[in-house]
Amino acid sequence: MYSVRKMCCVFVSPTLPTTGVQRADCMEYRELPGTNIRLSVIGFGCWAAGGQHWGNDASQDDFRAAISQALALGINWFDTAPLYGHGQADTLLADVLRTEHSDAFVVTKVGVRNAEGSRPVSDLSPAHIVSDTEASLKRLRLETIPLLLVHWPCDFGTPICESMTALESLKLSGKIRHYGVCNYPPVLLEQVLQCGNPVALQTPYSMIRREFEQQLRDVCMPKGADGWPRQKIGVLAYETLCRGLLTGKYGPDHRFGANDLRAHDGRFSGDWARKNLTFVDSLRPIANKLNVSLAALAVGWVCQMPGVTAALVGVKRPEQIRECVKSINLISFTELWHAIDRRIRRYASP
Numbered sequence: 426m427y428s429v430r431k432m433c434c435v436f437v438s439p440t441l442p443t444t445g446v447q448r449a450d451c452m453e454y455r456e457l458p459g460t461n462i463r464l465s466v467i468g469f470g471c472w473a474a475g476g477q478h479w480g481n482d483a484s485q486d487d488f489r490a491a492i493s494q495a496l497a498l499g500i501n502w503f504d505t506a507p508l509y510g511h512g513q514a515d516t517l518l519a520d521v522l523r524t525e526h527s528d529a530f531v532v533t534k535v536g537v538r539n540a541e542g543s544r545p546v547s548d549l550s551p552a553h554i555v556s557d558t559e560a561s562l563k564r565l566r567l568e569t570i571p572l573l574l575v576h577w578p579c580d581f582g583t584p585i586c587e588s589m590t591a592l593e594s595l596k597l598s599g600k601i602r603h604y605g606v607c608n609y610p611p612v613l614l615e616q617v618l619q620c621g622n623p624v625a626l627q628t629p630y631s632m633i634r635r636e637f638e639q640q641l642r643d644v645c646m647p648k649g650a651d652g653w654p655r656q657k658i659g660v661l662a663y664e665t666l667c668r669g670l671l672t673g674k675y676g677p678d679h680r681f682g683a684n685d686l687r688a689h690d691g692r693f694s695g696d697w698a699r700k701n702l703t704f705v706d707s708l709r710p711i712a713n714k715l716n717v718s719l720a721a722l723a724v725g726w727v728c729q730m731p732g733v734t735a736a737l738v739g740v741k742r743p744e745q746i747r748e749c750v751k752s753i754n755l756i757s758f759t760e761l762w763h764a765i766d767r768r769i770r771r772y773a774s775p
């Protein structure tokens with residue numbers, strides 16, 4: 426019922442001799458509303474490249490190779506943040522883009538201040554927004570940041586309009602082209618839209634994490650006078666793999682190292698993990714029949730959901746991005762997504 430009838434993305438050219446990189450002959454691109462930017466429907470997340478919080482199983486060379494592989498597959502945007510390894514991810518990304526002579530879009534964040542001995546905080550005072558952005562420009566070796574996102578809402582009570590005015594000034598000075606926000610709930614996002622011109626929201630969204638559908642989607646894609654929803658700002662989904670849980674490789678007994686944030690993520694242990702795994706197991710026959718990985722199914726599901734502009738995946742090695750990109754083949758197969766939705770309703774509803 427959900428067999429793949431045509432393949433849009435064939436890995437035509439074999440491994441390139443010197444680099445081990447493989448090319449695909451197609452990628453899907455979508456317009457970021459309010460901009461002239463067309464983003465690949467899959468973006469590359471650089472958090473793990475910062476070298477903290479995601480275990481020790483990938484080297485700097487692995488990340489470099491993964492970024493090169495992503496570029497060859499047509500991925501044209503990379504998500505980073507000053508917080509990712511205190512700038513280590515930025516430096517690595519900038520190096521690889523320079524070596525590859527790539528003008529891919531760099532999406533980075535602003536606002537977070539590392540606090541000695543406690544969790545980082547979001548300082549959205551105009552002065553911090555400017556100094557944080559200038560530090561990112563230096564690390565990323567850019568004159569202009571294509572898309573700058575507020576990492577999370579302000580922890581210090583700076584009025585939203587003051588922060589938006591600072592972002593507008595950065596636009597006027599040419600230091601950024603566009604801005605947006607991450608992790609804003611619907612009410613705060615409405616306020617952001619009233620004072621500024623954000624073009625994107627970055628927010629978690631996966632088969633098993635669906636709060637985006639409750640009110641956020643309506644804010645990002647409100648109904649027009651004709652009753653049809655119109656995309657007002659772009660939506661860049663993250664946690665599309667639920668930190669790897671939807672790849673099916675982590676059972677409830679898996680133990681992560683102390684330097685892996687998943688060691689403290691309740692979704693990976695106990696009853697919660699068992700419920701998630703039952704759901705993931707229900708998808709295995711579909712993945713096997715289509716000869717794709719569970720990762721490709723999970724990413725494809727997000728990419729085809731209404732309101733989503735693009736899906737981020739956190740990647741450590743080239744083969745991981747090659748697997749995820751196979752999801753492009755699946756996006757238009759509506760019967761497939763109906764079959765998966767039945768399993769979500771049965772096994773993954775709250």
Ligand SMILES: NC(=O)c1ccc[n+]([C@@H]2O[C@H](COP(=O)([O-])OP(=O)(O)OC[C@H]3O[C@@H](n4cnc5c(N)ncnc54)[C@H](OP(=O)(O)O)[C@@H]3O)[C@@H](O)[C@H]2O)c1
Nearest residue numbers: 470471472607663664665666667668669720738739745748
């Ligand atoms: N704005 C924000 O506040 C925010 C928050 C979180 C993340 N992000 C962005 O989103 C990106 C993705 O992070 P995420 O938290 O959303 O994680 P995710 O993409 O849901 O999961 C990433 C993890 O899944 C595993 N994986 C990836 N591809 C795979 C494949 N083909 N097969 C098997 N396993 C695979 C890898 O880890 P293992 O191999 O170790 O399992 C990888 O580190 C980050 O890098 C960052 O750019 C933004």
